[in-house]
Amino acid sequence: MPTQGLQQVQRLALQQTLSPQMQQSLQILQAAALELRTLVQQEMMTNPVLEEAAVSDEPAAERLDPQEMEMEGEKAGAESEDKEFQELAQLDQEWRDYFSATHVPAQRNSEEEQQRQAFFESIVKPQSLQDHLNDQLALMEITAQERGLCETIIGNLDEKGFLPLTLEELSGSAGVDKARMEAALAVVQSLDPIGVGARSLKECLQLQLERLGHKQGSLAWLLVDKYLDALAQKQYAEIAHEIGAQPGDVHKTVALIGTLDPRPGSRFSVDENRVITPELFVRKVGNEWVVMMNDDWLPRVRISNTYKDILGSADQGAEVKKYVRERIRAGKFLIRSIHQRQHTILRIAEEIVRVQGDFLEQGRGFLKPLTMAEVARVVKVHETTVSRAIAGKYMQTPQGVFELKYFFTSGLRTMDGQYITHDSVKQIICELVGQESSDNPLSDQAIMDALKARKIPLARRTVAKYREELNIRPSHLRKTSQGS
Numbered sequence: 001m002p003t004q005g006l007q008q009v010q011r012l013a014l015q016q017t018l019s020p021q022m023q024q025s026l027q028i029l030q031a032a033a034l035e036l037r038t039l040v041q042q043e044m045m046t047n048p049v050l051e052e053a054a055v056s057d058e059p060a061a062e063r064l065d066p067q068e069m070e071m072e073g074e075k076a077g078a079e080s081e082d083k084e085f086q087e088l089a090q091l092d093q094e095w096r097d098y099f100s101a102t103h104v105p106a107q108r109n110s111e112e113e114q115q116r117q118a119f120f121e122s123i124v125k126p127q128s129l130q131d132h133l134n135d136q137l138a139l140m141e142i143t144a145q146e147r148g149l150c151e152t153i154i155g156n157l158d159e160k161g162f163l164p165l166t167l168e169e170l171s172g173s174a175g176v177d178k179a180r181m182e183a184a185l186a187v188v189q190s191l192d193p194i195g196v197g198a199r200s201l202k203e204c205l206q207l208q209l210e211r212l213g214h215k216q217g218s219l220a221w222l223l224v225d226k227y228l229d230a231l232a233q234k235q236y237a238e239i240a241h242e243i244g245a246q247p248g249d250v251h252k253t254v255a256l257i258g259t260l261d262p263r264p265g266s267r268f269s270v271d272e273n274r275v276i277t278p279e280l281f282v283r284k285v286g287n288e289w290v291v292m293m294n295d296d297w298l299p300r301v302r303i304s305n306t307y308k309d310i311l312g313s314a315d316q317g318a319e320v321k322k323y324v325r326e327r328i329r330a331g332k333f334l335i336r337s338i339h340q341r342q343h344t345i346l347r348i349a350e351e352i353v354r355v356q357g358d359f360l361e362q363g364r365g366f367l368k369p370l371t372m373a374e375v376a377r378v379v380k381v382h383e384t385t386v387s388r389a390i391a392g393k394y395m396q397t398p399q400g401v402f403e404l405k406y407f408f409t410s411g412l413r414t415m416d417g418q419y420i421t422h423d424s425v426k427q428i429i430c431e432l433v434g435q436e437s438s439d440n441p442l443s444d445q446a447i448m449d450a451l452k453a454r455k456i457p458l459a460r461r462t463v464a465k466y467r468e469e470l471n472i473r474p475s476h477l478r479k480t481s482q483g484s
Helices: 020-030 033-046 066-070 078-103 110-121 129-137 144-155 167-174 178-189 201-211 219-226 228-232 236-243 247-258 305-312 318-355 357-362 372-379 383-390 422-434 444-453 460-469
Strands: 050-052 280-285 288-293 301-303 394-397 400-403 411-413 419-421
Touching: 020 033, 020 318, 020 383, 033 050, 033 301, 033 318, 129 144, 144 167, 144 178, 167 178, 201 219, 219 228, 219 247, 228 236, 236 247, 280 318, 288 318, 301 305, 301 318, 305 318, 318 357, 318 372, 318 383, 372 383, 419 422, 422 444, 422 460, 444 460
Parallel strands: 280 394
Antiparallel strands: 050 301, 280 288, 394 400, 411 419
């Protein structure tokens, strides 16, 4: 009987591994603008040969003439060092040429440059809900303790502006009685936006109703207090019968409630107000759309002349030169990776703009189907490179700021042989629903027939799927006639 146990087995297998340099290159390609800036700043801190230079700095190539280096005296490996200096000189000049080309100052007059600068300066970090509330709090005449309790409440609000903790939990952690914390909550709830500091949707809506003059005892207050679930199901007739009100009054009050904000803090949330730095912007020059890079956020990195001089010095030892040479090579790779990243993104954006000219002119309904594979073939890169290059990158267009991946969408073929994106079909559905009669809303079958009349073949189940994705209720729940 064979003995089981540990055994040494030799296997032959192919495995792809990425070098540290290749990993860094992919990281640079995929990084968004602010992430790349942080990465570059970190590299400048860890690599002493890197420094930041303005575009207007004199070309470093003037200090790197190989013939002048040869005149400094005999030294070991002169030919190798001359080649290194030539590469550095070329790299410096390429980097300067890149920034000069992407900024194209000659194509913009002073007024256009001021408008462009004003746009990019307007892209600032949005104010958070907490900052907005604390700014108001600073203007109020309250005691230091009250201010501290209010700040505690503000610091615990969620992204909707709601308070998820109980007053008992807050007062216990703050070491005060519940009454003091309740008074502080009343102060927070008096701030803008109206409804902030609520502990439930009901309280949020009631705070807004009270500010509008619909206090406890009003029909609006009653509907929010007792019939929120029934309102969601549009059971207006049943509600009117139960409370003895006129159906018309219930409908008018429901319309008022519909104007309230169930998420008063959402406009300050990080998800909806991310710090977006468009890396590209598009404008029309004559009859052509021109894409330009926004490099204002990107540090102009170069190899310091101080360390170049160390390589050319006969006084420095071999170990010192070896270390400097390694750091210079790492710096060169970083600069070239950034340069390649910018070049790749620009080429991809130019192809997007070439295809999506109708969108730039007329809006979202004219977005054309486009795949990463199609762009990859034109740009002559791998499809995965396109995927990495567009991740988290934004472009300012006449239609607004869009992430590059927004322009990549599949589509379907219309009856007349044209192609239309799924997003465009969804927009048409929105338009159809927006134009429907409130007492006779369109069914999914009716929407399907309306699309077919526009030569867009779509199955009814697909219409229902798109409608749900658009958060549009079924037709029987959209019906708002008084008899519903």
